[in-house]
Amino acid sequence: MADTAPTGYDSGLYNADLAPVPPARRDWSWLNMATVWMGMVHNIVVYEAASGLMALGFSAWECLAVVAVAYTVLFLAMWFNARAGTRYGIPFCVLIRSAFGPSGAQVPVLLRGFCAVFWFSVQSYAAAQAADAILSTLIGGWTSLDVSFLGMRMHMWLAMALIWALHGWIAGHGVHRIRNFELVAGPLVIAVGLLATLWALRVGHGPGPLFAQPSRLHGAAFWSAFAMGVTGMIGMWATFAVNIPDLSRFVRSERDQVIGQAIGLPLTAMVFTPMGILTTSATVILFGHPIWNPVELLLKLDHPLITVLGGATLVLATLSVNVAANIMPAAYDLINLMPRRLNFDRASSLVLVLGVFFMPWLWFDDAASIYQVLNLVGGLLGPVTGIMLADFYLVRRQVLDVPALYRHGGRYDGHDGWNPPALIAFAAGGVLASAGQFLPALAGLSALSWFVGVGAGAGVYLALSPRRPLPHANDGIAPSEA
Known part of the structure; x- marks a missing residue:
């Protein structure tokens, strides 16, 4: 069961996993932060994102420009949104109570x-x-396990069970062991990516045909597609721009947080994206058409050693992104819903x-529907980012009464736990950010949906929020020194 709440704290808002990390236990360095981001940035979805940009008509160099702008914007948003986590040691689901109230906070927490x-x-x-590709290479007759259950064959069920078990094993060792796993996994996947890039350069005797492909976009069409590309790249990480305090709460100083994210986010993305383009360029030479799906490429190469090592790298890359970017924040969000019953494990x-x-497996190949849903949800998270930044920097002026975040009836309670300005700003920003998907006349907003959501959420929240007295210096937990 969860630890008993300290005197004055509400047991429905507190347990040991949601408690502020004391300064003595905030021991992640810039290297830990950088390797965690390395482990997240080089995943299959990001690898394939370059294909979407090139399909829009960009040249390879223009793809790199889109990536550079998108990840620089993300770095800035995460840098500022991470600061409260580093200063006070609190996770996203607790920090968001400052703006939404302890009950209203459940809305963005559930969405995230x-x-x-x-x-x-x-x-x-x-x-x-x-x-599954690895096991079919190592075990003869593996794919003959073709009994179907709920629309998927037995050999894929077994492969899924293995992957789920690996995730459970890593996550079961706790947050600090996740840090140690990323310290190895992040650089290792980059090293394997460099080997694949050297192979691609050898096959293509240079950068290859994709880097020679000229841009098909010019003038207004170019800038419209550029905005859409930047927004799309940001959309893949819009969720993490919200809950970056889940990681930054363990970092020992603001300096470590900034340096680690600068190395691990924009710099790693700028290294990893050309790796994907170069490797895919080699597939054009070998097979006559680009292959952006790395699993499909491994099967196409049909070499047992390459399939096993390449498949293991893809599994490692997925584990590294999932444990830090998905399992950890989702676990905190679930704990926030039921702190009396749940701990991190x-x-x-x-x-x-x-x-x-x-x-x-029932809809995995229907990419259009997947990304339509995710873009819609990502558009709704833009206003949450704007509200969080406006609340911490302009309304609270970077000073929080930390104990009040763990009890009802305090300065953050709003009206019975709900803060109307945040809820109205969230709704208004979400409507504006998503309107382009439903109203053709506003289709232009879709190209900048995340930016529209951030701006609208922050603007409406500031307009509706009264000026509030700052907490006294001894009200909250002392922030860590930067």
Whole structure:
């Protein structure tokens, strides 16, 4: 059961996993933060994102420009949104109570939790395909296990069980062991990516045909597509721009947080994206058409050693992104719903179970529907980012009464636990960010949906929020020194 809440704290808002991390236990360095991001950035979805950009008509160099702008914006948003976590040691689901109230906070927390479980399910099924390729190479007759159950063959069920078990093993060792896993996994996947890039350069005797492909976009069409590309890349990480305090609460200083994210986010993305383009360029030479799905590429190469090592790398890459970007935040979100019943171990196990119930094998190949749903949800999280930034920097002026975040009836309670300005701003920003998907006359907003959501959410929240007295210096837990 959860630890007893301190005197004056509400047991429905507190347990040991939601408690502020004391300064003595905030021991993540810039290296830990950088390697965690390395483990998240080089995943299958990001690898394939370059194909979407090139399909829009960009040249390879323009793809890199889109990635550079998108990840620089993300870095800035996460840098500022991470600061409260580093200063006070609190997770997203507690920090968000400052703006939404302890009851109203459940709205963005549930939305963020849904996204985390959804992405966990999608990424894990992709890893299961890689595991299935490995097992079919090592075990004769593996694919003959073709008994179908709930629309999926038995050999894929076994591959999924293996992937889910690996996730459970890593997550079951706790947050600090996750840090140690990422310290190895992040750089290792980058190293394997460099080997694949050297292979691609050898096959293509240079950058290859994709880097020679000219841009098909010019003038207004270019800038419209550029905005859409930047927004799409940001959309993949819009969920993490919200809950970055879940990681930054363990970092020892603001300096470590900033340096680690700068190295692990924009810099790693700028290294990883050309790796994907170069490797795919080699497939054009070998097979006559680009192959962006790495599992399909491994099967196409049809070399046992390459299939096993490449598949293992894909599994490792998926584990590294899922445990930090999906299982950890989803577990905190579930703990926030039931702090009396759940701790991190139980909540992370529940995430694994919920991931199966999403049944990704039934719709995995319908990418258009997947991304339409995720873009819609991502558009709704833009206002949450704007509200959080406006609340912490402009309304609270970076000073929080930490104990009040763990009890009802205090300065953050709003009206019976609900803060109307945040809820109205969330609704207004969500409507504006998503309107372009439903109203053709506002289609132009879709290209900048995340930016519209952030701006609208922050603006409406500030307009509706009264100026509040700051907490006294001795009200909250002392922040860590930067």
